Amino acid sequence: MGDIGRDVARKLRVFDMKIIYYNRRQLAPELEKELEAEYIPTLQELLKRCDVLSINCPLTPETHHLISGPEFALMKHGSYLVNTARGPVIDEPALKEALISGKIKRAGLDVFENEPDIDPFFRTCEQVTIQPHYGGFSIGTIRKGEQLVLNNIRSFLETGKPLTAVNADQLN
Incomplete structure (x- = not known):
């Protein structure tokens, strides 16, 4: 829930979505109140509870493939995923399996693991909306x-x- 996550939360309020978030550090209470956001202390708990997962973290050794097979398994069947962070934060073969199985109903991808060589699956899969690395614009x-x-x-x-x-x- 850095700058981008907070901006996303502000935009999602118009949809009357309940905002839950996981972050290395919990936001100050007044900021949580402003964003109407609830802190979830573990990524695993967040994954179990969310319907839409928006990923907005930097790529570090700790976040490489942060979302992979075990994480998809924790998510609700029919969840939505949006990645505007960095491509390698998501394990793309695991995402493909999650899309094919219906675990992930739809995905919005602004970034890919091997840009500019995008896996052809993502270009043709009707459950995936892609755009050119434009999320920070x-x-x-x-x-x-x-x-x-x-x-x-x-x-x-x-x-x-x-x-x-x-x-x-x-x-x-």
Whole structure:
């Protein structure tokens, strides 16, 4: 329930969905109240209770294949899954099995394990909606990007070096 998870929770409130979440740290009580969100202390308990799983975590060694066969087995039959995090957070062969069995009724995927080589199954499966890694594209990210560009230009004009040069090692 980082920045993206909180943004998702705010958007889902219009659908009158009960928001439950698992996170490394529980949110402050006032933020939980604002989001109308309930903290679930374990991922396993969250998986057993949720109807829609929205994954919004970073990819780390701990989150690689965070959702795999055992996790799908805990979920309700006919659950929905949305992954806008990173592709390798989900074990794709296990997701395919969950879709074929009906454990996962529908999946929305913004990211894939082997981008840009997407498993053809996901391109043709009627239960899967895919989009090009676009989940982080929002007015907020556009504004942050614009500000970064302006700050880079200012820095370059003032110091001769941008703040976030891709080729910093090549600059004199």
